[in-house]
Amino acid sequence: MKPRRSIKDPRGESLLFRRRALAGFVLIVLCLCLLLSRFVFLQVMHHDEFVTRSQANRVKPRAIPPARGLIYDRNGVLLADNVPAFRLEVVPEQIKNMPAMLAELGKVVPLDPDDLDAFRKQLRQSRRFENVPLKMRLTEDEIDRFAVNRWRFPGVDVVPYLTRRYPLGGLFAHVVGYVGRIDSEDLDRLDPVRYKGTSHVGRSGIERSYENVLHGTPGYELLEVNADGRTQRVLETHAPTPGRNLYLSIDVRLQKAAESAFAGRPGAAVAIDPRNGQVLAMVSVPTFDPNLFVNGISQADYSALTGDPDKPLYNRALRGVYPPGSTVKPLVGLAGLETGMRTPQDTVVSTGVFYIPGQQRGYRDDQRGGVGRVDLVGAIEQSVNTYFYKLALDMGIDRFSEYMGKFGFGRPTGIDLIGESSGVLPSREWKAANFRQPWYPGETVIAGIGQGFWAVTPLQLGHAIATFAGHGVPYAPRLAMATQDGVSAPPQPLANPPSGPSVIRKPADWHVVNQGMQRVIYGARGTGRRLGVGFPYLMAGKSGTAERFSRTSEAYDTNRSTAYLASRHRAWFVAYAPADNPQIAVAAILESGAWGAEAAGPIVRTILDSWLAAHDGVIPGAERLPVTAAPLAPIAAPAANAPPDAGVEDNEPVEDLPAQATTTGGTP
């Protein structure tokens, strides 16, 4: 710095600056002359032309919003409709005293505080000469009363518009979602030209994720106006392009059956076609009426929804994460076969408790005293924990989570909805990132039975079972099946190619696991052996019972009533059918079910029954079972208290040391 300073020449710099400033000023004057010459061009040379245009300027454009695309189920049942309605609109520029006008108008048409709040918010956002909606969905009575008093309110008008209606109400609230009034945040995000004149935008569900398809392109009309700016007549109309209609792959009949099977108990169910990833049913119970949200939900309704302990606004199918429990045992078994760790003939002796070699801590089996020697098929049939404890331990967590990752655990399934949870696939990396702790072998053991850190959404589990049922070919779940330009045009199917090659290397492995899952339904000791009765096609399934709390009290062993267990357990059941040519895969969870097969199983069966009914009882490509050949006599009566040998599951590892523990039955 110092030597530079010494060469600094203030006098020379000053002269240099003087030259520069002069040059700059000359350039600026030249540019301003250029600007002036443009004004000469407009104001002198083309003056006459522009005077004519200004005098003839009685024409103003006005945007015509497009009609939103309709949404149908796979058979054309209407799920989202547009119905004509009327609203009050205000041109702020023409109002001299806004508060006085609103007070006066409130005497003619009742305006509730929610309307006024929304109106004031939008008033601040919009330009003075643009219309601002004040009250949506006017009743006939309100329209009449306003019409009589209209002369008192210049700048206020009744305007017809199309509003969204969901004829099936809550049944599709978590799938189709709803539209809502455009607010200030949306205004920042949306293309102002495309949304000119539009008042609503997709807020959730399909309405949000397919906003671009459903919205359409606005048209405009050229209006002749008088000196006050009031419309005299319409000169030209350029019609808007309506949004495209959307066909969902969901079948209303399955959806209804699934929802009513829950009878209002919180839970979720997903049914997927394993051949293409199409979602056939997706419910989250309880639900809510999406129509409440369309024209702005009232504060009272909203607090009722958010205050409900069962959280009806929460989409359990998409966002709820639960430990998968025993439902993933077939996939763990498949991993054993595919990685070469096990052959179908390998057996394990179940003694009732499993120990990691050299460790004191015991991991309990389902049945006290164990079930003796079982192979993989038997282990799936009876849900034998020891088999999978040992298998997971032998595989090690790295190989284990790598293989399970192929079925989509631990990441979004890629369904065409926004806001999906990723769940958790336990792995060394995941634990290091979230707990900064090393991985312990015991955590591998319990991962083998779907416990521990492992967490899945019902959608993820449904997707994994569908991937298995479809012989390992993964398809991202899809709700939208086809689009349509106008009601008379043929629907154009939306392609959904598989997201990768089959994740199963040897078809023989698939058949072994498939056999195990059939034995769950039809085997003499299958955990779900009442569920296949009377179903004319082969079913395959797996139950699961995940615990909500860790088991620490003695009360668990002394008080095993259904009500007590239901408060602690989450019941899962997964199934697919027909087992010889799978065409539907289902996953269902009941948030407070005592045991998987008994609580969630019937829900799955109801969905399968309605699916069969939707096909008129005939499924092509699968072998029909003989009527009498229900492979197993039905059990007389469902037991209120699960007897120790009834194939119930008991998946939690023993927390205490087995040496002192009474819970292991003293037979290690």
Add this chain to the structure above:
Amino acid sequence: MIEALYARARRFLRRILTRPRIDLPLAFSLFLLASIGLVTLYSAGDGNLALVGGQAARFVLGGALLLVVSRIPPPVLRSWTPWLYAGSTALLVVVAILGEGRGSIRWLDLGIMRFQPSELLKLTMPMMVAWYLHPRQLPPGWKDIVMVGLLIAIPAGLIAEQPDLGTAVLVTAAGAFALFLSGMAWWRIGLLVGAVAGMIPVGWHFLHQYQRDRVLTLLNPESDPLGNGWHIIQSQIAVGSGGAFGKGWQHSTQSRLDFLPEHTTDFIFAVFSEEFGLVGVAALVALYAFIIGRCLWIAMEARDTYSRLLAGAIGMSFFVYVFVNGGMVAGMLPVVGVPMPLISYGGTSAVSLLTGFGVLMSIHANRKMHI
């Protein structure tokens, strides 16, 4: 009590006259300009006195800031410069972080008033460039040019990202003018301008779709009857129908009948052109040219490099406002949000412009004395 205040006010006024800290020709022309602005606003806003009153209040606030800033000697201002620059750039970063995931965030909400940090850069940018060049040997070499380029590019990039192309152009221009005035060799300027021209296709790629549409709409206004094309057509009709002598004050049909959008803010110059014609436009442009010329004059008289470069850059960036807004109104340039200085309705730009002139007044007060 009142008498004491009165006496103080008289003393203050007398001191302004006897020992002027403000440059009277510049102050007078700014006053004239602001008056023209209020008169035009009264007409463009359909006689809405609240609108005119609000704008007048901002002029008073800006004028007060001008007087305060004019009392800060340039060396003090120079010592603050790096902090002011770093602070305003940090605020831009805050806006960028807060605004993540939203469409366009330019404002910080301070509770009482909303505040646009990019507005600060219009002043701190030329200050920083002048501060950097002040101790160096001039004309600057490539190394200094690159450093100045970085000083300009970081905040300008943040502003363009918001996205606010108009302000980004103004801030870049303010910095570039300081560099130009420092005597950067013509061949280097030529080389840089050539390089920038070569980058235009690349820059096009980085523009937002709506910004590209604005440029394309300029070439074919009829293609966009609901958006900017409509603005351009209506604005040209307003200007053209004004003719040589205009339709007269309060007789602009284009704005009166609402054909002209934004007729109190970005397009107010169209109303002015319609009402006062080419004569009015020429007079107003001459007034602007006088202000710019006076700024450069003050710059030439300044005591040191910092003051010279700063005063010159502020004056020349004033020209950018006029040219960009005038060009937009006349359909020569795409629609960007640059106001017509002291004529367009709008708070922050009037206040920040007048604060900038406060700096000029201070430089003028501390000029070289010719003995």
